[in-house]
Amino acid sequence: MNLWWSRNHLNKPITAITSVMTRLADGDLSITVPAVQWKNEIGQMARAVLVFKENAQKIREMESRQKEREEQAERERKNLINQLADDFESQVGSTIREVSNAATGMEASAQLLSTTAENTSQQATSVAAASDEAASNVQTVAAAAEELSASEREINRQVGRSSEVVAGAVKKADGAHETVGTLVSSVDEIGKVIELITGIAEQTNLLALNATIEAARAGEAGKGFAVVASEVKNLANQTAKATEEISGQISNVQSVTEDAAKALEAIGNSIREVNEIGEAISTAVEEQGAATQEIARNVEQASAGTREVSSNIQHVRQAAADTGETAKEILKASSSLSQQSINLQDGLNAFLSQVRSG
Known part of the structure; x- marks a missing residue:
């Protein structure tokens, strides 16, 4: 039991x-x-x-609480890591994007700078060609201005010579006009003498006629006197005829001298007009000479300006070439920077992926 x-x-x-x-x-x-x-x-x-x-x-x-704490700590760690990764990505990613944008902008600016430099070089070449052509034209104008100045001096000399000749002609015309005037006066005096001779011849003819009549009355005694009276009458008639011819010639001479005086007066007026025109031409030539000298000075200044432009254009071309080379270097650097920013972004993404997964 x-x-x-x-x-x-x-x-x-x-x-x-x-x-x-x-x-x-x-x-x-x-x-x-x-x-x-x-x-x-x-x-x-x-x-x-x-x-x-x-x-x-x-x-x-x-253990359960420890595990929960560990899990919580792990979650907090992961959240913290994710937060840090997010912040890091935000900050660094923003910086990388800014770098990338800057690289892109720098690349675009460098490209624009290169294009601008090339355009500037082309324009500078065009300006240099235009400047050279302008310099050539200026030299041509300068030569033409010098020729014009020489022509003006020659014209002025010839006008001065013409003025001297015209002045001499005016004096001669005035002298001829005075001579013709004296001739007219002399012809007038001769006309008066002719009139006196004509009167004497008429009076002589009348006296010869009376002597002939008286000799006829005297008969035989008056024959010799009648012959003399006849001769005197013939001489008086010849004298009258001669004086008549001389009077006609004197009238012609008076008409010619009057025409000559009028012609000389017209010639004198024309010569004076020519002299005035010559003086006007001389004044105009002097003014044109001053204008030509001003043109020559302006041409010289323009020539100096074109030479300075040519010199400056050479500097511009050199600066444009240097700018183009610098733009190429900047473009190369910006391309490298852009590629490096891409590589940096890829490396950042891989790093953040590893951090977040770990």
Whole structure:
């Protein structure tokens, strides 16, 4: 009977406790520990197993809380890493984009600068050609101005010579006019003498006629006187005829001298007009000479200006060439910077991907 009680009241609880301990060892903390209320050694054993279970539960709870804390810490770490990565990406990515944009802008500016430099060089070449042509034209104008000035001096000299000749002609014409006037006066005096001679001849003819009549009355005594009277009459008639012819010639001379006087007066007036025209031409030539000298000065200034423009254009062409080379270097550097920004962006993306995944 003792053996049966021992088997039923000792072995069975011990087996149960052993089973509980086995399950507790396997990590099953949901099992209930039997015989905890017992007051004997089995109860003590059961309570010890319960303490083991409770300690295991506490350890599990601590592990669970530790795991939660670790998971929370991991989540916080990942969130922090992601946040840092986001901030880093935002800051560095913005900088990279700014660098890339700057490189793009610099590349565009360099391209524009290169194009501008090339256009400037072409324009400078065109301006240099135009300047050379202008310089050639200025030299041509200068030569023409010099020839014009020489022509004006020659014209002025010839006009001066013409003025001298015209002045001499005016004096001669005035002298001839005075001579013709004197001739007219002399012809007038001769006419008066002719008139006197004509009157004397008429009077002589009348006296000869009277002498002839008286000689006829005297008969033989008056024949010799009649011959003389006849001769005197013939001489008076011849004298009258001669004086008549001379009077006609004197009339012709008077008419001619009057025409000559009028012609000389007209010639004198024409010569004076020519002299006035010559003086006007001389004045105009002098004014034109002053204008030509001013043109020559302006041409010289223009020539100096074109030479200075040519010199400056050479500097501009050299500066444009240097600018073009600088633009090429900037373009090369900007292209390299753009490629480096792309590489940096790729490296940043790879780094952030690794950080976020780790």
